[in-house]
Each structure stands twice: as C-alpha cells, then as structure tokens.
Amino acid sequence: MSAQLFVVATPIGHLDDMTFRAIEVLKSVSVVAAEDTRQSAQLLKHYNIATPLTACHDHNESNKINILIERLKNGEDIALVSDAGTPLISDPGFKLVRAAQEHNIRVIPVPGACAAIAALSAVGLPSDRFSFEGFLASKQSQRLLQLEKLKHETQTMIIYEAPHRILECVKDMVEVFGAERPVGFAREITKTFETIKKMTLAELRTFIENDHHQQKGEIVLVIGGATEEHDVNQEKLDKLLLRLLEDLSVKAASQLVADLTGIKKKIAYQRALELTQKD
Known part of the structure; x- marks a missing residue:
C-alpha cells in the first residue's frame, strides 16, 4: 500500500x-x-x-x-x-x-x-569542485572559527547569509580569507532587483557599505578556494627547504616539500633554486 x-x-x-x-x-x-x-x-x-x-x-x-x-x-x-x-x-x-x-x-x-547552484552557475568561479556550507553561525566568535576551518579549503565554497548579517560576515571573511580572495555575490536571484557580481572580498565589502540596498533580500556568497601561492607561509616553507637541501638535491627536496605541504612542485622547486642561488 x-x-x-x-x-x-x-x-x-x-x-x-x-x-x-x-x-x-x-x-x-x-x-x-x-x-x-x-x-x-x-x-x-x-x-x-x-x-x-x-x-x-x-x-x-x-x-x-x-x-x-x-x-x-x-x-x-x-x-x-x-x-x-x-x-x-x-x-x-x-x-x-x-x-x-x-x-x-x-x-x-x-x-x-536551487539558489546555491544558480549562483554557482553565474558568478564565474571554478565549479568542478565545490562545497555547500549553508548558513554560517550568527555569533561572530563562532563564525570566525568556522571561517578559520575553511580558510585553506581549495574548492569553491557556497554560503547563504541573512541580509542583516551580510556586511559583518564579509568583513570577517576579509579578515580570515584575505582582502584579495575572489567572491561571487548573488542577491535576489531571478527577482526584480537581481544582483550578480564577481569581485574581491575587499571590493565586496566596499560595495555593500556604499549601497544599503545590497543588504536586503536573499543572498548567496560563492567564495573562491584557497590557492597554494597565496596560502603558503613563506618563512616555514624556506625553513623546511633549507633543512632538506642540506641532504637532498633541489629536485628531491622540492618533491618532498610538495608531498608534505600540498603545494605545487613547481613552486617548491622555484623557491629551492632561489635559496641555493643565494648561498
């Protein structure tokens, strides 16, 4: 039955x-x-x-x-x-x-x-890998912790946000992800005042601050994933490379660093060459 x-x-x-x-x-x-x-x-x-x-x-x-x-x-x-x-x-x-x-x-x-997929399809950020994070915490302390956990994720991230929290949320993203991280901003999708833009987080913060209409309606944020070039701690990378170069070739040291840190081998290799030339 x-x-x-x-x-x-x-x-x-x-x-x-x-x-x-x-x-x-x-x-x-x-x-x-x-x-x-x-x-x-x-x-x-x-x-x-x-x-x-x-x-x-x-x-x-x-x-x-x-x-x-x-x-x-x-x-x-x-x-x-x-x-x-x-x-x-x-x-x-x-x-x-x-x-x-x-x-x-x-x-x-x-x-x-589906607002998440509609936004992803229109903002021009990589769509081959993405995660849907839903709504972030309403309290700033908890929201910052969530963002810290997402900071090094390399896939595109989709987030919903309430209009009355959008400005504070974007400010927190600037603090955690950095001002230059790319973001898609999709507001009121399919409605009369639809807004779909791609910019940096710093530009989005200014855009929202200068236009209070952007703090209204249904909002989807599509955040570009972290890249190795921007997120590697240069001091730690150099320290690790210098130690490995004491015993290994440039090629072997850069391969091992790439395996250990997840950065691209060509980045590690180029930096290893620069360090050996300094010596």
Whole structure:
C-alpha cells in the first residue's frame, strides 16, 4: 500500500521557473507538506492547484513525521515543498525523508530551482569542485572559527547569509580569507532587483557599505578556494627547504616539500633554486 514521497523544488523568485512536472505532481498527490502553508498557498493558487496543504517545518517536523508516514503507508502520495527552491537545502525536510527511507517508502526528487547552484552557475568561479556550507553561525566568535576551518579549503565554497548579517560576515571573511580572495555575490536571484557580481572580498565589502540596498533580500556568497601561492607561509616553507637541501638535491627536496605541504612542485622547486642561488 505504500505510496511515494515527492521532494519538489519550487521557484526561488520567478514563478515561471516552476517545471511542468512539478505542477503535475502537486496536482496529483493527496497532500502537500509545506514549510509555510501561507507561502505555498500563493504558489498553488497561481497554478490553480487545489491540493490540500499541511505544515511541515523546523518546529513541528518531528511531531508530524509519524502522521505523514502513516498516510504514505496507507497509499497516499505526498509532496514535500519548502518556501522556495529545493527542500532540505538549508530548509526543513531531512527528518521526513530519512523516516521515509527507513520505512522503505520510495522518495522521488522532482528537480528544479536551487539558489546555491544558480549562483554557482553565474558568478564565474571554478565549479568542478565545490562545497555547500549553508548558513554560517550568527555569533561572530563562532563564525570566525568556522571561517578559520575553511580558510585553506581549495574548492569553491557556497554560503547563504541573512541580509542583516551580510556586511559583518564579509568583513570577517576579509579578515580570515584575505582582502584579495575572489567572491561571487548573488542577491535576489531571478527577482526584480537581481544582483550578480564577481569581485574581491575587499571590493565586496566596499560595495555593500556604499549601497544599503545590497543588504536586503536573499543572498548567496560563492567564495573562491584557497590557492597554494597565496596560502603558503613563506618563512616555514624556506625553513623546511633549507633543512632538506642540506641532504637532498633541489629536485628531491622540492618533491618532498610538495608531498608534505600540498603545494605545487613547481613552486617548491622555484623557491629551492632561489635559496641555493643565494648561498
């Protein structure tokens, strides 16, 4: 008798970004489990969808799971939606999906809009490797600790931030990542006042400080990964190379330093040559 749980992505701003399949699924299921029924009611009304809504959000998800699982086991298809974008991506729904999997209920994704991926696709930073970090801590001390842990990550990083914290967050990034780290700034994606720019963190700080409109709306930051050239401690590198050069050739010493530190061999090799020439 078990039915199916559909995880349905909805528009992040522009209502035309709703897929045909998503509309058909929302029309066909018995109930739509929504993060905010008032928000989702507007979407359903726009597409003339009469399916009943039930609330499923951070504050009631644990209590609502058993009810929804029983309905699924009794043969009722259910669609899970968030206020905007793809459910579970910094939105509720994880507990319900996990429970459905544990009860061998089929979970079917209905892909669509996602602010993180939309921002990544448009800012012009490497997309072959990236991590999604969600929202950083609201307290500065905790946020700085999180940023310190991410400082040496080499993949592109995607972060959501609340508009009232965006300026302080960017200032902290300048402090930890450095003023010249590249960043993509995507605000109000697909909406009337959409802003998508790529610049350095220092330039972004100035941009936000000088235009208070940039401290409003939904914001995604896409941070360029660390590079060996900028993040190697030159003093420590030289000390390690000099010690190894006492016993090894330039080639062997630079290879070992590259293996130990993760920097590119050509950088270590060039620096080793410079150190030997000084002698």
